[in-house]
Amino acid sequence: MTVQDRVVGTPSPRVDGRAKVTGIAAYAYDRPVDDPVYAHPLQATIARGRVAAIDDVAAAGVKGVLAVVTHRDAARLADTEDAELSVLQSDEVAFRGQFIGVVLAETPEIARHAAGLVRVEYDEEPHDTELRADRTDLYAPEQVNGGFATDTDEGDVDAAMAAAAVTVDEIYTTPMEHNNPMEPHSTVAIWNPGGGFPEAPRLTLFDSTQSVHSVRSTLARVFGLRPEQVRVVSPYVGGGFGSKGMAHAHNVLAVLAARAVAGRPVKLALTRHQMFSLAGHRTPTIQRVRLGADEAGRMTAVAHEAVEHTSKIKEFAEQTAVGTRMMYAAPNRRTSHRVAALDVPVPSWMRAPGEAPGFFGLEVAMDELAAACGLDPIELRARNDPRSDPESGRPWSGRHLVRCLREGAARFGWEDRPVVPGTRRRGRELVGMGVASSTYPYYRFPGSRAVVAYGGRGRYTVRIGAADIGTGAWTVLTQIAADALGCPLGAVSVEIGDSGLPSATVAGGSSGTTSWGSTIVAACRSFRRVYGDDPPPGAEAGDDMPENPDAERYSMHSFGAQFAEVRVDADTGEIRVPRMLGVFSVGRVINPRTARSQFIGGMTMGLSMALLERSVLDHRTGHVINHDFAEYLIATNADVMDVDAVWLDEEDVHAGPLGARGIGEIGIVGAAAAIANAVHNATGIRVRDLPITPDLLLR
Amino acid sequence: MIPFEYLRAGDPAEAVAAVAERPGAVFLGGGTNLVDHMKLGVAEPDMLVDVSRLPLDRVEETATGLRVGAAVRNSDLAAHPLVRERCPMLARALLSGASGQLRNAATTAGNLLQRTRCPYFQDVTTPCNKREPGSGCSAIGGYTRYHAILGASEQCVAVHPSDMAVAMVALDAVVIVLGPGGERALPLADLYRLPGDTPQRDTVLEHGELVTAVELPDLPFARRSAYRKVRDRTSYSFALVSVAAALDLDGGTVRDVRLALGGVAHKPWRAVLAEEELRGKPATEDAFRRAADAELAAARPLPGNEFKVPMARNTIVATLRDLTEEGR
Ligand SMILES: Cc1cc2nc3c(=O)[nH]c(=O)nc-3n(C[C@H](O)[C@H](O)[C@H](O)COP(=O)(O)OP(=O)(O)OC[C@H]3O[C@@H](n4cnc5c(N)ncnc54)[C@H](O)[C@@H]3O)c2cc1C
Numbered sequence A: 001m002t003v004q005d006r007v008v009g010t011p012s013p014r015v016d017g018r019a020k021v022t023g024i025a026a027y028a029y030d031r032p033v034d035d036p037v038y039a040h041p042l043q044a045t046i047a048r049g050r051v052a053a054i055d056d057v058a059a060a061g062v063k064g065v066l067a068v069v070t071h072r073d074a075a076r077l078a079d080t081e082d083a084e085l086s087v088l089q090s091d092e093v094a095f096r097g098q099f100i101g102v103v104l105a106e107t108p109e110i111a112r113h114a115a116g117l118v119r120v121e122y123d124e125e126p127h128d129t130e131l132r133a134d135r136t137d138l139y140a141p142e143q144v145n146g147g148f149a150t151d152t153d154e155g156d157v158d159a160a161m162a163a164a165a166v167t168v169d170e171i172y173t174t175p176m177e178h179n180n181p182m183e184p185h186s187t188v189a190i191w192n193p194g195g196g197f198p199e200a201p202r203l204t205l206f207d208s209t210q211s212v213h214s215v216r217s218t219l220a221r222v223f224g225l226r227p228e229q230v231r232v233v234s235p236y237v238g239g240g241f242g243s244k245g246m247a248h249a250h251n252v253l254a255v256l257a258a259r260a261v262a263g264r265p266v267k268l269a270l271t272r273h274q275m276f277s278l279a280g281h282r283t284p285t286i287q288r289v290r291l292g293a294d295e296a297g298r299m300t301a302v303a304h305e306a307v308e309h310t311s312k313i314k315e316f317a318e319q320t321a322v323g324t325r326m327m328y329a330a331p332n333r334r335t336s337h338r339v340a341a342l343d344v345p346v347p348s349w350m351r352a353p354g355e356a357p358g359f360f361g362l363e364v365a366m367d368e369l370a371a372a373c374g375l376d377p378i379e380l381r382a383r384n385d386p387r388s389d390p391e392s393g394r395p396w397s398g399r400h401l402v403r404c405l406r407e408g409a410a411r412f413g414w415e416d417r418p419v420v421p422g423t424r425r426r427g428r429e430l431v432g433m434g435v436a437s438s439t440y441p442y443y444r445f446p447g448s449r450a451v452v453a454y455g456g457r458g459r460y461t462v463r464i465g466a467a468d469i470g471t472g473a474w475t476v477l478t479q480i481a482a483d484a485l486g487c488p489l490g491a492v493s494v495e496i497g498d499s500g501l502p503s504a505t506v507a508g509g510s511s512g513t514t515s516w517g518s519t520i521v522a523a524c525r526s527f528r529r530v531y532g533d534d535p536p537p538g539a540e541a542g543d544d545m546p547e548n549p550d551a552e553r554y555s556m557h558s559f560g561a562q563f564a565e566v567r568v569d570a571d572t573g574e575i576r577v578p579r580m581l582g583v584f585s586v587g588r589v590i591n592p593r594t595a596r597s598q599f600i601g602g603m604t605m606g607l608s609m610a611l612l613e614r615s616v617l618d619h620r621t622g623h624v625i626n627h628d629f630a631e632y633l634i635a636t637n638a639d640v641m642d643v644d645a646v647w648l649d650e651e652d653v654h655a656g657p658l659g660a661r662g663i664g665e666i667g668i669v670g671a672a673a674a675i676a677n678a679v680h681n682a683t684g685i686r687v688r689d690l691p692i693t694p695d696l697l698l699r
Numbered sequence B: 001m002i003p004f005e006y007l008r009a010g011d012p013a014e015a016v017a018a019v020a021e022r023p024g025a026v027f028l029g030g031g032t033n034l035v036d037h038m039k040l041g042v043a044e045p046d047m048l049v050d051v052s053r054l055p056l057d058r059v060e061e062t063a064t065g066l067r068v069g070a071a072v073r074n075s076d077l078a079a080h081p082l083v084r085e086r087c088p089m090l091a092r093a094l095l096s097g098a099s100g101q102l103r104n105a106a107t108t109a110g111n112l113l114q115r116t117r118c119p120y121f122q123d124v125t126t127p128c129n130k131r132e133p134g135s136g137c138s139a140i141g142g143y144t145r146y147h148a149i150l151g152a153s154e155q156c157v158a159v160h161p162s163d164m165a166v167a168m169v170a171l172d173a174v175v176i177v178l179g180p181g182g183e184r185a186l187p188l189a190d191l192y193r194l195p196g197d198t199p200q201r202d203t204v205l206e207h208g209e210l211v212t213a214v215e216l217p218d219l220p221f222a223r224r225s226a227y228r229k230v231r232d233r234t235s236y237s238f239a240l241v242s243v244a245a246a247l248d249l250d251g252g253t254v255r256d257v258r259l260a261l262g263g264v265a266h267k268p269w270r271a272v273l274a275e276e277e278l279r280g281k282p283a284t285e286d287a288f289r290r291a292a293d294a295e296l297a298a299a300r301p302l303p304g305n306e307f308k309v310p311m312a313r314n315t316i317v318a319t320l321r322d323l324t325e326e327g328r
């Protein structure tokens, strides 16, 4: 049964739009608090070893400095299982940039100045940060991110490759990348030694996070508190892209600092530099992709083997090759992930972990296979579109990849694509077009609860500890609640971003709208069931996220087709992308305005990934040397020309009461491949290593 | 950032005196480079003498050309009608740099005297001879994408980041400097140094010397001039290679030419060898290529920036070709 649409499906403006554009939305660091203390972290300048001595006399003597907290005097944590969060617990240094202390002062300027006066001596040990495919210490993790199997092997890839009429066997690489949301990670922490109850929590955190409840449970564990003793508040978040999906070390540091000045709130915001070692990153990947096909382009083999890094202290294994498992029909299929544990900061989620780098390798390889078969790349994909999920054997809940490709081809003018690469010129520019498929799984995480309350005079409040990290979730949830209650949009206010609200899962895995939205629908229905259409003021009812039995019966994924046109300057190799078009199949779209923004935002990030983004890890020092916005290049307005996204008008009847599958990440998947394929079409030069920069296209 | 004093100078002489007498004092223009460096610990002045509001904020026409005050903002200079008319390459160079907000704040003198963007120079946790003489050069053997191919030394391979200065060097600009001992004028090309054994010194200026103006001698054929900047990102990024060029054609022959390169050396690089090679030659792509090769024969790229040699060659050729086509 689906909800009857009234405001769902309409382009409602953002409920938080006015507060944001007028500047009154208080982000975590903006939170007015009495008598704040400012924290500036101290970071290791070696990549491995021990802190031998810390001389903080000069720093402590600066007027306005309250304390310098280091491993010598920081409070002991109750749980140090998670080494990323085991902050200031020993003299060990596991990566360059790691926290080794924090200076607390009356102003941020004093704290930063004093931090610069602290002298640290180290016992340095040799470090190792270089990922190579020929490392002998690559290992198979127990599982990869998302809980997927590390390896899969079906049929006989080697034999199929040997027998195939047409083959592709190439290495593709993607660099280390950093999420870099506009708002840096920031936290205001208040430790109340006398507190401990929900009304007066022991620990209060104003935090910039994608999940107040997971930060609460993590910090409660780390500090030996019960979850009810901790409150995390985060109504506005200036972007996250996964990097705010879980508690990171700065949260723990802020709480340690708050304990050192008990009672006074401590404000901590990472600098842009610090974001490059402390807020997660995307691993570099080295991907070998092998494809085999018969003369007609029917695939017989697909193998995708990924090599990537993780940190020595905590494993995060990106699921780079997992998307390949279900993408195309081929009887012989193999995927694997091998990881090197290095002296690097802890990698983590970055928009579409797995699919984003993995579909660069796979979809460029598909373009190469199309060329080798003499087929149009869309035709190749159509010939290998599986009827059911090749991995699980389950029927699709709705696989409309080919429709997306054909619809996109018509809209984009694909028939005008030069057949022979490197042959079309416009003035001094070479012109070409490229296409790539994209996909993203349907995730719905259990664990959310919503409560509906009637305030009288037609007004409802819906409470759920969800997060709007700029996606429009707040607006969309309001629309869903209004329709589920059968009342006008303006009659409902949704409260989010506070662990005092009913529990909600993370804004991640493109799962927010489906998880929280279906929970809200359930809560609204429970409310109506109990109170009918004429509830007494004060009436309240809640419910948990309902199960979706179809999730076990169907293979559920979103799909999309990405098109790009590029122009390459024949003299300088400079690349421009005058047009991008994405056509997506994502189930029902709840709000076309915010959905479009997610799609074109993801595609823009994909353009940035294709042409610009690269964290340069200097292996001699072990740190990212281009660690600011002047040197770590992200697409600017001038790079982003005509980026457009459309979607199929559909509903996935197996995807729960909303018929929606999630849209936050699919926009980045395949975008870089489409651009790389267009560059090949324009120049005849096949670039298999991101980013694609002008020097690679010089002649 | 260390605590510092701030003084807003009332006139140029006061500014010079204030800085000259105090070793830790520096001039402050728009602050877009200096203040960043103070935050990063790259610069640790104990006094800032603000010269951005001195009455040096005018572009004037003189008998010999244009005189640009040191405090003229980059955006104002780029928009000035005489600049746009007489030396479009300068307007284009300015507009290709930084961002609108930065150009609104940045001054002419500050732009000339901005320091290298070498990432190691800007990161005090790494050795750098320019920042800390004798500590070593981290760029050598490291990340060299934005580093020099011409005129570098074993001590330093950094490049000068300014776009504006490249156009000005091509235009034979002269810098007017006021020091404790009086005023002097020197060709902009001589203001800058190659790194040699003293990479800590970007220019020949002495402590306390204030740039008060830049003079641009009239160069009639610069009315047809161009600035071409090749970069990784379409805007808001530094040049991989840039070319400032003005071409004086007599029919199909090059009567005269001005050519300077950015992104390739410790200073804006006047391509004298290429200019010499071109004068009197036919304005053909072949001749342009030979001229570029003459200049780039001395190039010594580093592992990681070899591409700059062909990129510079192609960009020189393309810029001259475009100017020639424009002239037809
Ligand atoms: C993100 C970013 C991107 C940028 N991109 C570009 C680019 O693409 N191209 C480009 O060319 N530039 C670029 N810039 C640099 C920008 O052009 C410079 O920061 C600016 O021109 C410096 O001018 P200012 O007046 O702010 O100088 P300040 O920062 O005030 O000073 C710079 C230096 O000049 C000295 N100084 C200032 N005035 C005088 C004077 N009158 N006499 C003697 N010494 C003086 C100061 O002591 C200091 O050492 C970029 C900057 C940033 C931050």
Ligand code: SF4
Pocket (backbone or CB within 6 Å): B116, B118, B119, B120, B121, B127, B128, B129, B130, B131, B136, B137, B138, B139, B140, B155, B156, B157, B158, B199
């Ligand atoms: S190139 Fe020059 S500025 Fe860069 S690290 Fe070497 S010495 Fe320092």
